[in-house]
Amino acid sequence: MVNNSRKLITIVGGGNIGSAWATVFLLHGYRVSLYENDFEVHAKSKKSIKKGLNLFIGSNNLDSKKVNNILCNISYFKDLIRALSGTKYVIEAINENLNDKINIFKNISQNIDEDVVIASSSSFLPISKISEKTINKDRCLNLHPGNPPYLLKFAEIVPSKFTSKKALDQTKCLLKSIKLHPILLKKEVDGFVFNRLQGALLKEAYSLINNDIVEANDIDLIVRKGLGLRWAVMGPFETIDLNTKGGIEKHSKIMIPFYKSMFSKKEKSNFEKKSIKKVIAERRKLLPLGKMSARISWRDKKIFKLINLLK
CATH class of the missing domain: 3.40.50.720 (NAD(P)-binding Rossmann-like Domain)
Structure with missing residues (x-):
């Protein structure tokens, strides 16, 4: 201390x-x-x-x-x-x-x-x-x-x-x-970052409940058994960076059009090329593609340990 x-x-x-x-x-x-x-x-x-x-x-x-x-x-x-x-x-x-x-x-x-x-x-x-x-x-x-x-x-x-x-x-x-x-944070924004991220997930979770797609407990299970395990050791950008061969740039080309199709016209504007390029550049600065394999091994070991810890 x-x-x-x-x-x-x-x-x-x-x-x-x-x-x-x-x-x-x-x-x-x-x-x-x-x-x-x-x-x-x-x-x-x-x-x-x-x-x-x-x-x-x-x-x-x-x-x-x-x-x-x-x-x-x-x-x-x-x-x-x-x-x-x-x-x-x-x-x-x-x-x-x-x-x-x-x-x-x-x-x-x-x-x-x-x-x-x-x-x-x-x-x-x-x-x-x-x-x-x-x-x-x-x-x-x-x-x-x-x-x-x-x-x-x-x-x-x-x-x-x-x-x-x-x-x-x-x-x-x-x-x-x-x-x-x-x-x-660079400037004020309603809810700051933590609550905006949490709120975005809850908004979609409530939407799925409202449309009778899934039960509330199953949403909790998906987060506990899937998203939460990954997010315990990585953020959302590193998660998709490591999950796609070719990194976040390849992911954006494959998945962004699909994500856009799920959301309203207003929400689509958040997937702007300028923002995507900025995230790609930051990820490559933090982790060159040549070091991706080692980082994936690190991820898998961390998640494996976490799963055993939670048993």
Whole structure:
């Protein structure tokens, strides 16, 4: 565990996401102040954080005694100003209500140093709206984690047009210090990337149910036994790159016309030649065709191990 014990992170909101953020920072040696104005939520948060930490007993050189020691590094507050005292980074994780977030951001910005980053963990509300009453908007951004972040090792960083490079760099460094991969979006988009990808799959899944094509459990089985196994070790672009002899370029020539035939006229426009060429170029930079065979062997071994692990 990295020694970050002198660095204080403030989490505003003690629900599922706030508690999960607290867990991952505690695991990596940070001190945490958690603000929540409901004492019942405090109690639930304490249980949730301890449960999350207990998952790691037996790994990371953790035992129950060390978990109890780690829990000494979190303080719970019902007073926001006290929770913010001395903080080096603030993560807001309250309910998904725009007015509530606008007001809490305003209050936070008035009670911290002007260079302290304020991040929102909203799943869909853009920081440009959340920060409209905030002092020094340039230190504000969306920081959307996978849930829970102590297991899903990434977080989306979403800037507004006001967000400074300094705030982005600080956030990337912070995420790397807790072993999360920073995914930097170039600009704001509704739902960010994670929810848009998940939403696209759910949209088609509900469509198949609505048209009485398949049962819901069978869709889950296809993902668990097929797509999910591949996606656990590869993304969608690498998957099709390795699945087709000749790579993603050959796949696009064979399959894109078929995909277009399945979707509406509006949706077809997403399969633009410019986008396809960009993905092909990026894939070949990451993996030349001459190294494809070795990567396919790597894929098969990973999926085989995963299947055995899930038995």
